[in-house]
Amino acid sequence: MYHHAIILAHSPVKLMLSKKAKYALKALLALADNPDDEPVRISDLAREQRIPPKFLELILLGLKNQGILQSRKGKGGGYRLARNPADIYVGQIVRMFDGPLAPVPCASQTAYVPCADCRDEAVCAVRLAMKEVRDATAKILDNTSIAALQQRVATTQSPVAIE
Amino acid sequence: MYHHAIILAHSPVKLMLSKKAKYALKALLALADNPDDEPVRISDLAREQRIPPKFLELILLGLKNQGILQSRKGKGGGYRLARNPADIYVGQIVRMFDGPLAPVPCASQTAYVPCADCRDEAVCAVRLAMKEVRDATAKILDNTSIAALQQRVATTQSPVAIE
DNA sequence: ATTTACTCTATCTAGTAAGTAGGGTATATA
DNA sequence: TATATACCCTACTTACTAGATAGAGTAAAT
Numbered sequence: 001m002y003h004h005a006i007i008l009a010h011s012p013v014k015l016m017l018s019k020k021a022k023y024a025l026k027a028l029l030a031l032a033d034n035p036d037d038e039p040v041r042i043s044d045l046a047r048e049q050r051i052p053p054k055f056l057e058l059i060l061l062g063l064k065n066q067g068i069l070q071s072r073k074g075k076g077g078g079y080r081l082a083r084n085p086a087d088i089y090v091g092q093i094v095r096m097f098d099g100p101l102a103p104v105p106c107a108s109q110t111a112y113v114p115c116a117d118c119r120d121e122a123v124c125a126v127r128l129a130m131k132e133v134r135d136a137t138a139k140i141l142d143n144t145s146i147a148a149l150q151q152r153v154a155t156t157q158s159p160v161a162i163e
Numbered sequence: 164m165y166h167h168a169i170i171l172a173h174s175p176v177k178l179m180l181s182k183k184a185k186y187a188l189k190a191l192l193a194l195a196d197n198p199d200d201e202p203v204r205i206s207d208l209a210r211e212q213r214i215p216p217k218f219l220e221l222i223l224l225g226l227k228n229q230g231i232l233q234s235r236k237g238k239g240g241g242y243r244l245a246r247n248p249a250d251i252y253v254g255q256i257v258r259m260f261d262g263p264l265a266p267v268p269c270a271s272q273t274a275y276v277p278c279a280d281c282r283d284e285a286v287c288a289v290r291l292a293m294k295e296v297r298d299a300t301a302k303i304l305d306n307t308s309i310a311a312l313q314q315r316v317a318t319t320q321s322p323v324a325i326e
Numbered sequence: 327a328t329t330t331a332c333t334c335t336a337t338c339t340a341g342t343a344a345g346t347a348g349g350g351t352a353t354a355t356a
Numbered sequence: 357t358a359t360a361t362a363c364c365c366t367a368c369t370t371a372c373t374a375g376a377t378a379g380a381g382t383a384a385a386t
Contacts, residue, residue: 181374181375182374182375182376183375215376217376218377219375235385236382236383237383237384237385238384239384239386240383240385240386284371
């Protein structure tokens with residue numbers, strides 16, 4: 001069992017980060033690591049990153065429509081980054097696929113929606129606590145670029161690779 | 164629309180904090196505010212906090228089984244806190260209903276599960292970023308008690324109450 | 327005894343994440 | 357111009373879950 005929830009939630013795994021967002025980040029990191037500027041095929045990316053190919057297709061298309069990737073059709077085609085990896089922030093990617101970072105809509109900066117059951121939001125303790133969480137999360141994700149992650153991984157003391 | 168997700172996620176509202184956890188926190192705060200030490204009826208709590216009564220019943224029962232509340236049956240019965248509000252932490256409540264705080268299982272401290280698609284976790288950039296988020300969230304929620312929230316709300320400059 | 331109010335199990339429903347299917351279209355190369 | 361390649365796009369399927377409801381059972385107070 002993945003979590004400790006007691007009452008009803010007994011799924012094997014609860015993901016707050018969707019697979020879509022996760023796959024998107026992995027794909028972007030892989031493209032950022034691509035040495036030459038050659039476009040990378042969906043099928044290659046899917047195999048390397050162990051992502052279902054048709055699913056990855058959807059994701060890359062979304063990233064392209066957001067101007068984060070560019071594509072070339074036909075033979076020799078594929079995807080490549082449309083921007084410098086230092087200008088692609090994790091926060092943007094996560095919001096794009098998973099929506100606002102705030103745990104509750106009433107604590108969201110970018111997509112505020114009041115709670116139906118709230119008597120007085122100004123003194124709502126739950127909102128206060130969740131706003132703190134949102135702010136901390138945003139501070140991290142909106143200041144972490146794909147390039148920064150690349151760099152951190154490169155300098156990480158990795159044990160001997162498992163495979 | 165509540166969020167910005169582009170591809171598939173088009174729910175009106177995505178909650179990372181479940182209603183259950185939110186209702187639990189609201190109920191605990193209300194019980195902590197209860198002046199006399201009299202037990203509070205589910206029905207009263209439900210009406211005051213605008214929570215579906217039968218749903219609240221489940222939630223309070225869960226809290227009782229965790230030793231956070233105590234109950235008295237029969238006439239004059241109801242629920243009251245089993246501990247000092249200063250010893251009830253938001254992190255515990257959230258984990259109880261929603262599971263681990265980490266956005267991905269491989270970044271969880273309390274319920275670690277590796278990713279199926281990960282080649283080398285030690286150098287997984289997604290995990291690195293999400294671990295940072297988890298740690299920041301845990302730092303906030305595991306250090307915020309019900310009593311602390313009460314206090315913060317009490318000292319908040321609230322505009323004239325809306326109702 | 328009887329009312330009150332918590333205890334517990336079962337069930338329902340709408341919505342969604344994750345993934346699949348398949349035809350359409352643009353482009354490079356011969 | 358033919359043809360293979362590889363992206364483009366819409367629709368669909370499936371399993372699961374959050375959120376909520378129903379109702380019978382049980383303990384306690386008066």
